[in-house]
Amino acid sequence: MLGRFGWRGTLTDLGELISHFPLDPQMSRMIVTSPMFRCSNEILSIAAMLSVPYCFLRPLENQQTADEAKRNFNHINGDHLTLLNVYHAYKHLNGDATWCEKNYINKAALVSADSVRRELAKIMSKLKLELCSTEFSSGEYYDNIRKGILSGYFMQAAQREPTGQYAIVKDHHVVDLHPSCGLVSRPQWVVFNDFVLASCNFIRTVTEVRMDWLIEVAPHYYKIATI
Template sequence: MLKSLGIHDLVHFDFLDPPPQETLVIALEQLYALGALNHRGELTKLGRRMAEFPCDPCMSKMIIASEKYGCSEEIITICAMLSCNAAVFYRCMENFVQHRTMKKARDIRDQLEGLLERVEIEPKSNSCTVAIRKAITAGYFYNCSKLDNSGHYKTVKHKHTVQVHPNSCLFEELPRWVVYYELVFTSKEFMRE
């Protein structure tokens, strides 16, 4: 976001509460990997489009990628749900759907749909799950993990051992690959959503 405001030197920027330099470097590396920054650290055209969305860069990239796969309607719905309370995914509080959470998700989705027009993405629907998975992976490729021969998931980037969250619908299954929204640290490192 700071790059989109014309702040080029983030390392020497006068933050009120500066983040650790390592965190900044990791964030810049991720923006480069997403295509938001070029090799000189300047915002790309894709990066400017991503900055239009009030969400994290991975989610913004997923939305932009949905244009290529013709599934922007499904992707903004997924983004809206991820932006809300995670309780929505736990079987909608065991089938007592939270009205307030669903309304918030609808409001976020409406906002994202309006922003699609701003970045010239035509809202399209595509029920093909392969297209939807490709759009998700375009944004969250850093968050991939693979099932190894010993039955454990390892993150692709850092080879950390992670577990499927017990509340996940994938908990009983063992797909070969998993793309997750976030890692949660409790007694173990869990992939969530």
Template sequence: MGTERKRKVSLFDVVDETSVSAKSVKSNGAMSNINNGGSSLINRWNGKPYSQRYYDILEKRKNLPVWHQKEEFLQVLKKNQVIILVGETGSGKTTQIPQFVLEAVDLESLDKRRKMMIACTQPRRVAAMSVSRRVAEEMDVTIGEEVGYSIRFEDCSSARTVLKYLTDGMLLREAMTDPLLERYKVVILDEAHERTLSTDVLFGLLKEVLKNRPDLKLVEGGPSGRKIVVSTNIAETSLTIDVVLSLNDIRGIGAIGLQYYQMHPSLYGMSPSATVLYGSHAPGWHVPSDSKEAHKAADEAKARFGHIDGDHLTLLNVYHAYKQNNEDPSWCYENFVNHRALKAADNVRQQLVRIMARFNLKLCSTDFSSRDYYINIRKAILAGYFMQVAHLEHSGHYLTVKDNQVVHLHPSNCLDHKPEWVVYNEYVLTSRNYIRTVVDIRGEWLVDIAPHYYDLENFPQCEAKRVLEKLYRKREREREENRNRK
């Protein structure tokens, strides 16, 4: 890490292009001109002459605000391991920064037969695809060759790829087989403000990886007003950009999450709960808009699948019925169920089965007739979403754990009561703060499943903390009694 705490660079300071163009940066053993990405007429990435299209696009790239800060960015990148980059939307961060990085770093690996890569994460699959195609065009290379992308169910990259765009979730998946991300020289977390569970886990994982790989560089990008901020201290992340609550809070999530996955295959493997865990973000229901009668019929259909403990288990009931009815689209239509969402969820489940087979994990699940069947699924959901928990206060409203945001159960939920503790999938802001797709959990599970996160020393004062204190004391008494029996 660098010793400098923070630097501010305006994206809109005009730089003398004449002086900048005279400078060059050495990368991968070749000299590259700062302004044209190559000092010759030959494209260094594929060995072919540059097309006229390349030069036409290049002139437009030079007008982007971020282009004027290129030299300064490269100098900061050279001196520091972690950079936090904030700039206005449209400044060129997403397309230009990865290309700047490519010019500046040596991609040679210890194994001379393969080069290392630059990873640039995107919050959405469509963004990873579209941006990679744009950058491939700007670099005058073929998509899938020197520039590629990786999203769920589609890997458009090759052994020639030096810049890969991918979702946070796909980078986490790669970390399962490459824990130190040794194939990458630089990781760029673009649009990191669009925070998801995968983003939080990725931050925790990267913090550990950076400690063990001083050669790896991290660039984090997000939006701002009219300034770009370059920070060289990872501990400042939550202060410089409102992305995560606190890196200290999630310091072990990456490793712990993977360990839990391997320790409890019965909760994640063959159980269709995997469908709920990874598929419930997609809308599961068709909402008719034509008449009150249709709305009433849709509500009645949804009620037939309802589970007393929450939306996740209701969706699981839908999945069971979908499979029992041979995945029939007509059945989905008649029951106001989104066929596309269920088909995608089934694909995810099959993918998880393949992953478990690759890691030689036992494919098993609790018997459907067991009283623990739904309990284990609820515990599994909590194990994955332990940061997305809310507690019911005596005032009648919910507070999200740790950040103490007042929220309400979304009207679309299927609960007929207000549980003391719930896990939620989505935080929705409309006229009120809502949590959507919720499931009833028990407070003692928080103590058992995620004690690393529910460490009361760093917990804000609230009713939830007082309840957890009692639960921790109860667990300690039980341990003491067990020791005495022995």
């Protein structure tokens, strides 16, 4: 269905599809546009994980051990892909409770995510939106997923400043990465899910993207001259 408008469709077409999902507009757009990047299966899993309580447990008496367990799931490109790693591992092990406990994973959150994902998949099927994936062996597998995320959250991109902090492109607010962020470096460009207002403003659930992807994914919003 997306193929009938691609980047050439009207906002009305896109908005109509988005309106069928019981999610915020950014997440709904991420899902609706994901077939164009051959990653709708993975995007559904990420959306489901973002729709439930945080899956990583960090009990006061075992914070260091819990942090070490979380690092086993960290993806070099960011937190959205870390959540995908957790979901894939959980499904591969059939929701094993012992595995969840050992890895400080909130099993109830994963059970909820699985349920949410099934409901979202039903909506996609009803709308005739393709459930698809890029071959895992392809060098474009994770790039396509990151483009899919960016397609929904393109207004929540940020660029690294010389100080190491980030400036949100939309409003130029200067922010830092949330302590829970799993990125081991500070990439030039990121996309984020949450803005956390505190004594120091943070962005949370952050994934690395590339500047040229901004123009590719949202040419109606970004121009080379503006970024």
